[in-house]
Amino acid sequence: MAKRLSTVEKHPQLARINQAIDDGVSYRDISSLFGLSLAATGRYALSRKSELAKVFADEVSVTDVILRALEAADHARDVRRQSRHGSSPLVQSRAIRAELDALSRLGDHLGIDDTAIADHLAEGADLVQMVVAHLRDDETARQLLDRMERSPRFANDARAIREALATSTPGANS
Structure with missing residues (x-):
């Protein structure tokens, strides 16, 4: 399955956008200058870095999302075990579900796949x-x-x- 090009990748001034990112211009300024959304600019800038570079730069990466998802899963297991002893499983399971949904959306938003x-x-x-x-x-x-x-x-x-x-x-x- 071929990857769809983003709005930024299709932009006629892509070379200038890349140069602005390399020069450290803020995503907000780049968005305004080239008529792009801030979200699209941020996603594109992140996609230019390798996953390992993101880890070294302490940015959101595959590793970060996976570790957070594992932590949420561990928490869900602990809550499930504790709920057997009189706590309200409904409230806690909703909180866990909300966190897992947020992490899933984050992974989808960042394009984290196999x-x-x-x-x-x-x-x-x-x-x-x-x-x-x-x-x-x-x-x-x-x-x-x-x-x-x-x-x-x-x-x-x-x-x-x-x-x-x-x-x-x-x-x-x-």
Whole structure:
């Protein structure tokens, strides 16, 4: 299924719009200058960044929406369990439903689908390969592994990278 072009992508001055975004002009100013809606301008500007770039820039991304959806699902599970002990399940289930609906609309609005998730995962895998190559080539970069090992979330990853480096680099004993 071919992706439909957005209003911005069809605009005759797309190159100038891209330059304005790159120059840091506000979305509101770009919208006014080129006769676009603020929402369309914002969606287009976000679509130009890779999912990984959005994560690094602390912007709404596939990762953010998925993590929030998982958090809502966990909350829904907890509420369901608590509702068995006398709380009002109707009020709480409505609140959970409202949050999940909002997250779903947010995902739809940002165009997050299986393709976006696959792109995000591919970017992450490519980044990991580049980090490993850099660690293999630059002894001082191995300080990153020390930092990763101190983090509960990345300790196993750091050990796996060290093992990979040890087996792929003759004589390595980091």
